Amino acid sequence: MVIFEGGLKRGPDPRNTYYDTVDLSAYLTKGNNTIAVLAWYFGKQGFSHVDSGKFGFLFECITPGITLATDASWKVIRNEAYQTCPPPLPNFRLPESSIRFDAAKDPGLWYTHNFSAQAWKNATELGRPPMAPWNRLVQRPIPQWKNSGLVSYLKAPAFPVQYDKDTVITCTLPSNLQVTPYLKIETREEGKLIEIITENLMGGGEPNVYAQYVAGKGIQEYESYGWMNGHTVTYKIPAGVKVLDLKYRETGYDTEFAGSFTSSDDFLNRIWQKARRTLYLTMRDNYMDCPDRERAQWWGDEVNEGGEAFYALDTKSHLLFKKGMYELINWQKPDSTLFSPIPAGNWNKELPVQMLTSIGYYGFWNYYLNTGDLKTISDLYPGVKKYLQIWKLKENGTVEVRKGGWSWGDWGDNIDMDLLTNGFYYLALQGAANMADALSLKEEAFEYRQMMAKMKATFNKEFWDGSAYRYPGYKGKTDDRSQAVAIVSGIADPDQYPALRETLKKEEHASPYMEKYVLEALFKMGYADDAVERMKKRFADMVNDLNYATLFEVWRAGNVESWLRGTTNHAWSGGALTLLSQYMCGVEPAEPGYASFRVFPNPGSVKNASAGMQSVKGMIKSRFTNSEHLFTLEVTVPKATTAVIGIPVEKVSAVRLNHRPVWKDGLAVRSRKALKYQGVEKGRILFRVAEGTYSFEAVKYKK
Structure with missing residues (x-):
């Protein structure tokens, strides 16, 4: 066997077809060789495949020493078994x-060298690509399985x-x-x-x-x-x-579990591990929502999945995110709208909020931030720009909600749809502005940020009621999702955090998909213990159920009928994996492609935790212990990058590096070749370090 289930589902765009490249040299022997193929023509459409309408097979091996190509001399039979x-x-x-x-x-051992296919008919030669219905051929952009x-x-x-x-x-x-x-x-x-x-x-x-x-x-x-x-x-x-x-x-999908997370809290360990298993189970031809009911590349799901993969898997996983990005833009309709899932032969409906999520800060920009792949951003940015331009702005700078093909924001109720849409439009502008900066499109970046400034002013003047955001005319309970998006996007300011904290303590409407943003908002505001407490409350049924190695599509508690209609393996529920690595252990890129990164741990009451991840620069590790009188942090920085280490300053009187003092009572003690003190900012003592392994000890004041 050379290839097991080669051939990606169609297609890179609505018309064209993927092809595989494989090295046969290790399989060939002197003398006669037999190339035998079992091909499967689906013959029907799906949410992850557009049917060509006709079976076809193409093989070409053209080298200086040999030429083999499918033609009428090839033998073919339909396997009636x-x-x-x-x-x-x-x-x-x-x-x-x-x-x-x-x-x-069964025709027998048809694939073996001694089998005679003389009774089979000669293949019908259909032509050479590009030709209908397969059209232009695009090389497979991801590994074989x-x-x-x-x-x-x-x-x-x-x-x-x-x-x-x-x-x-x-x-x-x-x-x-x-x-x-x-x-x-x-x-x-x-x-x-x-x-x-x-x-x-x-x-x-x-x-x-x-x-x-x-x-x-x-x-x-x-x-x-x-x-x-x-x-x-x-x-x-x-x-x-x-x-x-x-x-x-x-x-x-051919990737390794290169990332890791462990802590003193067994629940956190188990949710991270279940999220990783669920993530891997939803990777194959494309990121998918689930591996059973749909196998479809819904882009709201892919945004969460792609973010998890950066922390859990090796860098080969990046190619699946990249494939999905190209497909999303290459399937863009003539009217500039985007839709998913794609590839798709029997679906074409736009979900506007998911599309904003896809092209925005947590989608395309997060891919570039983690990979540094500027060519992909350069290729796809024009499609992003076209999509943003179809949205109509009101005089106050907010956008009119577009129904699209399916006006969907999340499962569940109490969705402040106007507020949620505007929040994700703001995040889309943020991603577009950052991409424009990376492409040296300064005027476009400036225009996006002007739009953002106007939107933020309107949010805080017209939508803020003193305890939460609410769109005029919305009658439901306060939407926790929309508050979260306002926080993670930067629309909300720190002086609003205490009130928003209380709101997120009592409002629980988000599905497991949108819960990622709610938990991230709590971490981002500095309330790590609140985030962990809410995570444990909401995900308890999933994490504690020993019958499942994966996370569910919907909440089970109080909603058993809905849970029975959902899948038990849905990677949109795995946002906790990202948050525990990114916020609790504090590892995140500061510049695209990890040209530099931050390690800003948020331990809360967790006694110890460690995370490892394979970045495009190499393995990064962060490990902390947190006791009453001492906070320690061990960090590994790979070659060709630098890191800013942020030690929580609360109650800290002195900091040592490798047992030698580097900071005391607000002042650097001495400078060292591998370390540069950068002051205290937003509750953290900052040090910039080059490649190497570092062990910091932060001594706390005794009561």
Whole structure:
């Protein structure tokens, strides 16, 4: 096997098609070689695929020594063993079908060198690209899948086992995984039907994929190539079948769990770990909302997921975010509107708030801030600018709410939609201004910031009621989401923080998706303990449920009916991962591409915590301990960058670096080659350091 499930779903834009490049040299031997391909044509649309309307296959290998290319000399046959399972059919969002395989129709070892394909028909030559319906070919921008090979289940019966009656075997996976299930059986008669499902067959309340195998006679092996996900895989074995072995293959996006987080608080450790597992489970062709019901690149979800990946995964994960960014702009409609999910063959509705989130500060700008990839920003910024220009401004500087195709701000109720939309428009302007600065478009950056200044003035003059923001005419309860966006965007000023803190203590309307912004607002205002307390209260059901390795789409507490319709693996719920690494352990980029970064820990009452992340400059580590009389901070700074270390100044009388004094009672004690004192600012003692590992000790005043 050279490639397992190559070929990305269509497409890079509404017309064109991805292609793969692979190095075959290690597989070729002297003499005759056989290249054999099993191709799958979906034949239907979905939320992650636009159907070309026609099956086609292209292969080209052109080197100085050899030329191989698909033409009419290639042999082809339809493998009649592959069929479609009967209902329940996968819901309309999924382009994949449930695969049924009838072993009696299997053409045999068609992929081996000794197999004769002379009886097969010659391929029909359709032409050379670019040609309809596949049009221009675009090289795959992400790696091929990580592939575990076939491995044994964590828990399964001891094999072989002869079953004399119909039996259900449920095998346990080590976590919630993307898998292709495998079986090896023996039976004396053909036609025995084996069904294979996971517990997510109805994940999200609607049918997803499953598999069927119709046995032949004798000993046989089969792997169902349509991936499914779950904590368990269940095989329904009919009487008279001897099971020789059951295994699975895990495949998924090729990235490593390079980031880490641990602390003295077990709940925080578990929510970070569950968020990471949920994140990885929603990565494949694209960032997706869930791996069962939809597999769709909703961009509100991708913003959260991309932010988590910077802290949890290695830098190969950046390519998936980048792919999604190009797709979002390349699918831009002639009227300049944007929509997601894309790629999509049966969806085209704009969700205006999600689109603002995508192109704004937490979307495109956050990608550039973490990667320093200016070319991508340069390529995509014109599309961002066009989208912002379709929004109409009122005289007071705020925007008119656009309904788009679906006026959606969040799940749940008490959504102050006008306020929320304006908050995310402000964040979109912030991202656009920063991108314009990076591209040396100073006049455009200035214009964006003028718009921001006018919006902020209106927010604080017309929407602030002394305890919270509220759009005129809104009648619901105070919207915690909108307060959070005002805080994280910088619309709210520090003198408003105490009142906003009390508001966020009592208002709980955000879904797990928007809860990320609420928790971030509390961290940003300096109320780390409030953030942790709210995180524990709201996410308790998800984190404490030992039956799931992942986080849910909706809250379960008091809302069981809604929870049953949601998925149990939705990465938009993983914002806590980002916040614990970025705010509690304090690591975040200060300049694009980590040309410099900050380590400003916010320990609250947590006794110790540590985080590691693989930045584009290398591994960064932050570790603190926090006791009554001493705060210690250990930081690792990689090569080719610098860091500003921010020690919380409250109650601190002296600071030592590697056991030597560097600060006391407001003054630097002495300068050192690797360290530059930068004063006290916003409650932190600041030091700039170059590459290396540093151990700070902050001595606190004794009572």
